[in-house]
Structures are given as C-alpha cells and as structure tokens.
Amino acid sequence: MSGAERAGSAEQESSSGAPRAPEVEQRSLSLVFKGNARDYFRLWIVNLCLTLFTLGIFSAWAKVRRKRYFYSHTELEGIPFEYLADPIPILKGRLIGVVLLALWYAGTHFSGPLLLGVVVVGAVLAPWVMVRSAAFNARYSAYRNLTFHFAGTYRGAAYRLLEAALISFVTCGFGYPWALANVRRYFVARTSFGGVWATYTARGGHLARPFYTMVGGAMLGGAVVGAMQFGSARLGRSVTPTLLALYVLYGVGYAYFQARLGRLNWGHSSLGPIDFAADFRARDFIWLYFSNAVAIACSFGLLVPWASIRMYRYRIARLSVEQVGSLSDFVGESRSAVRATGAEVADLFDFDLSL
Amino acid sequence: MTHSNPTRVSAELFDGQSLLAQPVCLELDGEAARVVGAEAPAAFALSSLRVSPRVFNAQRFVALPNGWELVCAEQPALARLPQASSSEGPVAWLEQRISVAVFAVLATIAGVVAFYFVGLPRLADAVATRIPPERERTFGEGTLRTFDTNLTRPTSLDTETLRQVRAGFDDIRKQLTPASSARLEVRDSPGIGPNAFALPGGVIIITDQLILTCSVDESIAILAHELGHVRYRHALRHLIQESGVAALGTLVGADASSASLSASMLPIVIAQAQYSQGFEAEADAAGFAMLRRAGWSPALFASCLGKIAARGKLGDPGIASYASSHPPEADRIARAEAAARGFVPSRPPKRPADRVEAEPENASAPVPTTDHE
Incomplete structure (x- = not known):
C-alpha cells in the first residue's frame, strides 16, 4: 500500500519536472532505488527454492524476476527501468554454460588433452558469448518505451580481446589497464539508447593509477605477511593468522580496485546529453564487502538478499546523472518494430550467458 | 458517453518516439480501453493490452498495440488486463505471501540437508563406480x-x-x-x-x-x-x-x-x-x-x-x-x-x-x- 502511494507521488513529481522542456540545459536527474531487503528476501527465497527443486531449470525464470526487481525499483526521474527478457533464451544460455563448465571441470581433473580442447574452444567462443550477452541485455532493457541496443560484432570483440591478451602478455601484466580500457571502450561505444551512442573516454593511463596502487599494495602487504609467516614458523605458532591476513589483504585490494574502477568507468561514460558520475569511496566498498561477507557467512547465506540490496542501494545513491543538453536527441523506432527484430533473432542466436 | 462507470487508471504515456511523458488516463470500460488526455486520444480492445508482471508495489507497464506504453502505479484494476507473461504471475503471487517465504526457507534447508547427507554421497558412489x-x-x-x-x-x-x-x-x-x-x-x-x-x-x-x-x-x-x-x-x-x-x-x-x-x-x-x-x-x-x-x-x-x-x-x-x-x-x-x-x-x-x-x-x-x- 504505502509503496504504491510512494510510487504514485514520485510519479506526480516527475510529471511536473519531467524532461519535456528542451530549453533546460543543465540539471541533475533524480535517480532513486525503491527496493528493500524484506521484499527482495521473499523474491530470492522463492527463486532459490524453486531453482533447487527443479534442479536449476527455474534459474532462468529466477534471473528474470531478479532483474525485473532491480530494474522496476530503480527510478530515473520518477519512471522505472523495464526488463523485457523472456526466460527461455536465458535457459538456453545456461544449458550451454553448464555443459562448458562440466567439460572444463572434467578437463582440469581428469584429462589434459580435453582441457586443452576446452581452453581453445573457450577462447574462440569468448568474444561471441560476450557480444551476444551484451546484445541480449541491451535489447531487453528499456526506459520510457525506448530500448537500448548493442552493435558489437564477433570480429570486433575478438580483435579487442586478442589485442588485450597480447598487451598484457608482452608487458608481463603491467599493460593490463590499457587492455582493460580498450575492451571497455569497445563495449560502451557500441551501445546506444534511443538512437544516441554512448561514449567512453577513459584511457589506460586513467586506470593505471588504481591498478598500480593495488598491485603495489598487494606486494607490500604480501611481503609483510610473508615476514609474519616466516616469524610464526620460527616461533612455532599457528599459521591461521597468516591466512587471515592474506584474506584481508586480498579483500582490501579487491574492494579498493572495484570502487576506483567503478568511479572511473562512470565518470568517463556519457550518453549524448547525459553525463554520469559515481562517487564511490574505497573505504565504503571495503566496509560493505567485508561486513556483507561476515553477515552472509554467519547466516549461512540467508542474508545474501540483504547484502545485495545494501550494495546496490549504495551504488545508486552514489551515482549521479546530469543532463547537459536537450533530450530531444533521443528518438525511437516504434516499440513494435523493436519487438519484431528481437523475436527474429530470438529463434537461434538469442541467448544470455551473463549472471 | 458510456452508461457504466469506467475504471480510471492515471498513467504516464510514452509514445516510443521520444522521452516525453504525457499524463493520461486509462479508462477500462467493459471490453474497451481508452486512453484519454493524450494529444491524440485512442481506443483499444481490452484484450489487446499487455500488462507487465507484478513486482511487489513497483510501477507497472502497459503495452498498447500501437507501440505506446503506459507507466502506472500498481493497483487492483491492473488485474483485469491480459498479462504479458503467463509464467510470472504465479511466481509473483508466491512472493507476496509470508507463509510461502517461511515454507520456502524450511523447504530449501531441508532440500540442501537431504542433498548433502543423502543425495550427494549416493551420487558420488554411482559416479565413482562408473x-x-x-x-x-x-x-x-x-x-x-x-x-x-x-x-x-x-x-x-x-x-x-x-x-x-x-x-x-x-x-x-x-x-x-x-x-x-x-x-x-x-x-x-x-x-x-x-x-x-x-x-x-x-x-x-x-x-x-x-x-x-x-x-x-x-x-x-x-x-x-x-x-x-x-x-x-x-x-x-x-x-x-x-x-x-x-x-x-x-x-x-x-x-x-x-x-x-x-x-x-x-x-x-x-x-x-x-x-x-x-x-x-x-x-x-x-x-x-x-x-x-x-x-x-x-x-x-x-x-x-x-x-x-x-x-x-x-x-x-x-x-x-x-x-x-x-x-x-x-x-x-x-x-x-x-x-x-x-x-x-x-x-x-x-x-x-x-x-x-x-x-x-x-x-x-x-x-x-x-x-x-
């Protein structure tokens, strides 16, 4: 009840402030997340239970419900995002994924030649999987009756991934930020909404600072932990503190990099007259990741939905969307036409492998 | 003018051509649905509309056959519209109920325990012998x-x-x-x-x-x-x-x-x-x-x-x-x-x-x- 009223009032606010006045040149658009852990828990447990008792088949439906929950409760200027996907292509993608995973597992444990085969096939398929999943996700994401679109190709993605692998390999991993930026630029720049293409302006140099900070920190911390381990071996103490220290080190590094990377990615992305900025703080990420991990471990997983909502709410709260030009650039082919093309592709190649 | 009292649903209309929202009213009258208040009013058969699955109390989307879309608050009147997804309705119904959530927690725990103590060891035996x-x-x-x-x-x-x-x-x-x-x-x-x-x-x-x-x-x-x-x-x-x-x-x-x-x-x-x-x-x-x-x-x-x-x-x-x-x-x-x-x-x-x-x-x-x- 109260949720409906809240949604209703937000809608009225939006209709007065909706972007129907093209003369407005620069302003912040309101972005709010209206979900809560209590509702999401119910959705999650029903999903989990049905997935378990259908031996995983329901997981495709579960994904649709989960995406729908987050999309529907994320409102930009009072209007929520819309997730339009059908579970069947997702189920197809998951079946393919399970087969690949099983082959990979069998390969790592039982057979060298099989593993080699799986690795080769995986490398050949990787660009295709990434492109198809990005296209799927874009096509079935809509806002104000306009859909997203992804125009990447297998050849383009394969070229970028190969280039990234070579850069990383030749530089012994130190070129990773440049490789990452190239791949990301390819995927962002080939995404459009309402006929307007997105842009990504970050270069390797931008990503290098957080990356090298993380690597340097990990090496320094590793050295300290190594010394600790040496000392504890000498003194005959347990190694548990060492393992714990390594885990904390990994967690801090991971959270820091995620926060900085998210900040850079959003800050250097724009969609025509729309600019983004994400004020993610590393210490907040560290706190959220660690406290969520403790909560999940102590509740034997029952607090997973709470942790998901908490993280998502933080991200949305720290993400700002700025309008710096006229929104009349966004135009759509009519929805029915988009649906028709969607259905056409859906027959054979429509599938989704992302989580 | 109709004789009966139509059910009115206030909504935002998006025509699929621009981002502009038009505040409209969807009138449900027997087998007919009318969009009132748009620049060009339109009438449709109720059976040609599709409403998105319910997700708790989040706003819902109504697709119209001409490519328009309405966004409106969750409300009982929407139950009269044809559903866009036949399979999600029952799931949404399950999600609404606390008793279902409690049952699902217990069933999940029971399922996991049974799988862990009985199912998996038996499965491992069967696989190992093969x-x-x-x-x-x-x-x-x-x-x-x-x-x-x-x-x-x-x-x-x-x-x-x-x-x-x-x-x-x-x-x-x-x-x-x-x-x-x-x-x-x-x-x-x-x-x-x-x-x-x-x-x-x-x-x-x-x-x-x-x-x-x-x-x-x-x-x-x-x-x-x-x-x-x-x-x-x-x-x-x-x-x-x-x-x-x-x-x-x-x-x-x-x-x-x-x-x-x-x-x-x-x-x-x-x-x-x-x-x-x-x-x-x-x-x-x-x-x-x-x-x-x-x-x-x-x-x-x-x-x-x-x-x-x-x-x-x-x-x-x-x-x-x-x-x-x-x-x-x-x-x-x-x-x-x-x-x-x-x-x-x-x-x-x-x-x-x-x-x-x-x-x-x-x-x-x-x-x-x-x-x-």
Missing part, C-alpha cells in the same frame, strides 16, 4: 607429480627402514579384497611434516617425518588407514562430493558475488571438511580390520596419533600435520584402543617389541627412531 580404475590412476599420478615438483623430495631414510615399511605395507595390502594395486611412495617433506595421503587410484604417500616421528610399526598402522581410503575410493568420491557442494554453493551464492567477498564460501569449506571426517572414520574402521587380520594391533594406530598430536602441541611447524587434517584425534585414539582390546598381535616379526601403549609424553623424546634395529 569411472574406470585406469582413469583414476592417471589422475592420481598427476597429483603425485604435483607433490614431487612443489612439496616433496626423494626419501632420505636408510634402506633397511624402507624395506621394513614396504614389507608391512604389502602385508596389509594383501588383506584388501579385491586385491589392490595400491602403491607406496615414501617422500621427504619438512614442509608437510608428519603425514600420509591416499591419492586417487591407490597411490599412497607417506613422509619420512611421519616414519621418524612414530615408529616403523606405527607407520604401518597409518598405512592401513590409508589403504582403507583406497578400499572405498575416498579420494575420488571426495572430489565428486566436493564439486557437488561447490555447485550447490554457486547456486545459493551467485547473488552474493557482486555484493561481498568470497567469505561467503566459508560454509562450503566447513561442509566439505565435514565429509572428510566421515571418510576418516570409515577408513579407520577398515584399517583396524585389516591390521587385525594381518596380525597387527590397532593400538599402534592410537599410539602413533598420540605422538603426532603431542608433537603438534610442542609447536613444530607444518601447515598440515596429520593430526590437524584429521581432527577429533581423542575419539579416534579411543576407537583404535577399543579395536585392539583383547587382541593378541602376532606382528611385528622379529623386532624388539614396541611399547604398544606408548604414552603421548614419550613423543617428546628427541630421537624417536630408537625402536628399530
């Missing part, structure tokens, strides 16, 4: 190579000690039915410390450190335990069960991956350790039976565990001492002693008698190798 022993052996050899490159060196024990260990091992191995091709590998590894492993396919590794910490005869009792693992193909079954637990963990924790660190995997680690304990007990029992049939006393096993445990308390280094990867050693020692009660050993042959009931304190003796030769 994997040919040769395939299992190649896998074991691979693991042995990993040990040799990273963790172990060739044994530095004298040939006489090795001969005695091997003779005892063969003694026990003969008790296995069906006859096993299990093979013994002795390795020096200060890093691993006193320990022994049964790899898939019947390759057994024992460290110099274990033979030196205990006696030769006690080491043979440990080897009997490892042959118990071989008898039940524990290494292979463990691997299969571990992957089952990991798959289950992925299912439950997939959502968690973007919101936390992999500490969420902690329950999985605990769950896998639990399996190990069950296997240890099974291998212990099989080991005691083989020892007795070959004429050795299971009490050797008790005294060896006692020595290793005491050594651990003295603060020796070593991540995986035998005692720590095989936790409740007090229980196991008690069981070994129970299995030895009233048994008159005929072995070890022609060597100075070991003090079978060795006190753990004896282990602190600096050179524990005095009991052979």
Whole structure:
C-alpha cells in the first residue's frame, strides 16, 4: 500500500519536472532505488527454492524476476527501468554454460588433452558469448518505451580481446589497464539508447593509477605477511593468522580496485546529453564487502538478499546523472518494430550467458 | 458517453518516439480501453493490452498495440488486463505471501540437508563406480607429480627402514579384497611434516617425518588407514562430493558475488571438511580390520596419533600435520584402543617389541627412531 502511494507521488513529481522542456540545459536527474531487503528476501527465497527443486531449470525464470526487481525499483526521474527478457533464451544460455563448465571441470581433473580442447574452444567462443550477452541485455532493457541496443560484432570483440591478451602478455601484466580500457571502450561505444551512442573516454593511463596502487599494495602487504609467516614458523605458532591476513589483504585490494574502477568507468561514460558520475569511496566498498561477507557467512547465506540490496542501494545513491543538453536527441523506432527484430533473432542466436 | 462507470487508471504515456511523458488516463470500460488526455486520444480492445508482471508495489507497464506504453502505479484494476507473461504471475503471487517465504526457507534447508547427507554421497558412489580404475590412476599420478615438483623430495631414510615399511605395507595390502594395486611412495617433506595421503587410484604417500616421528610399526598402522581410503575410493568420491557442494554453493551464492567477498564460501569449506571426517572414520574402521587380520594391533594406530598430536602441541611447524587434517584425534585414539582390546598381535616379526601403549609424553623424546634395529 504505502509503496504504491510512494510510487504514485514520485510519479506526480516527475510529471511536473519531467524532461519535456528542451530549453533546460543543465540539471541533475533524480535517480532513486525503491527496493528493500524484506521484499527482495521473499523474491530470492522463492527463486532459490524453486531453482533447487527443479534442479536449476527455474534459474532462468529466477534471473528474470531478479532483474525485473532491480530494474522496476530503480527510478530515473520518477519512471522505472523495464526488463523485457523472456526466460527461455536465458535457459538456453545456461544449458550451454553448464555443459562448458562440466567439460572444463572434467578437463582440469581428469584429462589434459580435453582441457586443452576446452581452453581453445573457450577462447574462440569468448568474444561471441560476450557480444551476444551484451546484445541480449541491451535489447531487453528499456526506459520510457525506448530500448537500448548493442552493435558489437564477433570480429570486433575478438580483435579487442586478442589485442588485450597480447598487451598484457608482452608487458608481463603491467599493460593490463590499457587492455582493460580498450575492451571497455569497445563495449560502451557500441551501445546506444534511443538512437544516441554512448561514449567512453577513459584511457589506460586513467586506470593505471588504481591498478598500480593495488598491485603495489598487494606486494607490500604480501611481503609483510610473508615476514609474519616466516616469524610464526620460527616461533612455532599457528599459521591461521597468516591466512587471515592474506584474506584481508586480498579483500582490501579487491574492494579498493572495484570502487576506483567503478568511479572511473562512470565518470568517463556519457550518453549524448547525459553525463554520469559515481562517487564511490574505497573505504565504503571495503566496509560493505567485508561486513556483507561476515553477515552472509554467519547466516549461512540467508542474508545474501540483504547484502545485495545494501550494495546496490549504495551504488545508486552514489551515482549521479546530469543532463547537459536537450533530450530531444533521443528518438525511437516504434516499440513494435523493436519487438519484431528481437523475436527474429530470438529463434537461434538469442541467448544470455551473463549472471 | 458510456452508461457504466469506467475504471480510471492515471498513467504516464510514452509514445516510443521520444522521452516525453504525457499524463493520461486509462479508462477500462467493459471490453474497451481508452486512453484519454493524450494529444491524440485512442481506443483499444481490452484484450489487446499487455500488462507487465507484478513486482511487489513497483510501477507497472502497459503495452498498447500501437507501440505506446503506459507507466502506472500498481493497483487492483491492473488485474483485469491480459498479462504479458503467463509464467510470472504465479511466481509473483508466491512472493507476496509470508507463509510461502517461511515454507520456502524450511523447504530449501531441508532440500540442501537431504542433498548433502543423502543425495550427494549416493551420487558420488554411482559416479565413482562408473569411472574406470585406469582413469583414476592417471589422475592420481598427476597429483603425485604435483607433490614431487612443489612439496616433496626423494626419501632420505636408510634402506633397511624402507624395506621394513614396504614389507608391512604389502602385508596389509594383501588383506584388501579385491586385491589392490595400491602403491607406496615414501617422500621427504619438512614442509608437510608428519603425514600420509591416499591419492586417487591407490597411490599412497607417506613422509619420512611421519616414519621418524612414530615408529616403523606405527607407520604401518597409518598405512592401513590409508589403504582403507583406497578400499572405498575416498579420494575420488571426495572430489565428486566436493564439486557437488561447490555447485550447490554457486547456486545459493551467485547473488552474493557482486555484493561481498568470497567469505561467503566459508560454509562450503566447513561442509566439505565435514565429509572428510566421515571418510576418516570409515577408513579407520577398515584399517583396524585389516591390521587385525594381518596380525597387527590397532593400538599402534592410537599410539602413533598420540605422538603426532603431542608433537603438534610442542609447536613444530607444518601447515598440515596429520593430526590437524584429521581432527577429533581423542575419539579416534579411543576407537583404535577399543579395536585392539583383547587382541593378541602376532606382528611385528622379529623386532624388539614396541611399547604398544606408548604414552603421548614419550613423543617428546628427541630421537624417536630408537625402536628399530
């Protein structure tokens, strides 16, 4: 009840402030997340239970419900995002994924030649999987009756991934930020909404600072932990503190990099007259990741939905969307036409492998 | 004008051409639906509309046949519209009910417990019997190579000690039915410390450190335990069960991956350790039976565990001492002693008698190798 009223009032606010006045040149658009852990828990447990008792088949439906929950409760200027996907292509993608995973597992444990085969096939398929999943996700994401679109190709993605692998390999991993930026630029720049293409302006140099900070920190911390381990071996103490220290080190590094990377990615992305900025703080990420991990471990997983909502709410709260030009650039082919093309592709190649 | 009172739903209209919102009213009147207040009013058959599935109290979307879309607050009137997804309605209905949530929690826990304690062990048995022993052996050899490159060196024990260990091992191995091709590998590894492993396919590794910490005869009792693992193909079954637990963990924790660190995997680690304990007990029992049939006393096993445990308390280094990867050693020692009660050993042959009931304190003796030769 109260949720409906809240949604209703937000809608009225939006209709007065909706972007129907093209003369407005620069302003912040309101972005709010209206979900809560209590509702999401119910959705999650029903999903989990049905997935378990259908031996995983329901997981495709579960994904649709989960995406729908987050999309529907994320409102930009009072209007929520819309997730339009059908579970069947997702189920197809998951079946393919399970087969690949099983082959990979069998390969790592039982057979060298099989593993080699799986690795080769995986490398050949990787660009295709990434492109198809990005296209799927874009096509079935809509806002104000306009859909997203992804125009990447297998050849383009394969070229970028190969280039990234070579850069990383030749530089012994130190070129990773440049490789990452190239791949990301390819995927962002080939995404459009309402006929307007997105842009990504970050270069390797931008990503290098957080990356090298993380690597340097990990090496320094590793050295300290190594010394600790040496000392504890000498003194005959347990190694548990060492393992714990390594885990904390990994967690801090991971959270820091995620926060900085998210900040850079959003800050250097724009969609025509729309600019983004994400004020993610590393210490907040560290706190959220660690406290969520403790909560999940102590509740034997029952607090997973709470942790998901908490993280998502933080991200949305720290993400700002700025309008710096006229929104009349966004135009759509009519929805029915988009649906028709969607259905056409859906027959054979429509599938989704992302989580 | 109609005679009846139409149901009115206030909504925002999006024409699919621009981002502009037009505040409109959707009037539901019998089999007709009218959009009132738009620049160009329109009327449709109610059956041609599609409303998006309900997601709690979030706003919903109504697709109109001409490509327009309405966004409106969740309200009972929307139940009259045809649903866009036939399968999601029942799921949304389930999500609304607290009783369903409570039931789902209980059913999920029951399902996970049943899968863990009954389903997965049976599955592992079924899979293990279908994997040919040769395939299992190649896998074991691979693991042995990993040990040799990273963790172990060739044994530095004298040939006489090795001969005695091997003779005892063969003694026990003969008790296995069906006859096993299990093979013994002795390795020096200060890093691993006193320990022994049964790899898939019947390759057994024992460290110099274990033979030196205990006696030769006690080491043979440990080897009997490892042959118990071989008898039940524990290494292979463990691997299969571990992957089952990991798959289950992925299912439950997939959502968690973007919101936390992999500490969420902690329950999985605990769950896998639990399996190990069950296997240890099974291998212990099989080991005691083989020892007795070959004429050795299971009490050797008790005294060896006692020595290793005491050594651990003295603060020796070593991540995986035998005692720590095989936790409740007090229980196991008690069981070994129970299995030895009233048994008159005929072995070890022609060597100075070991003090079978060795006190753990004896282990602190600096050179524990005095009991052979």
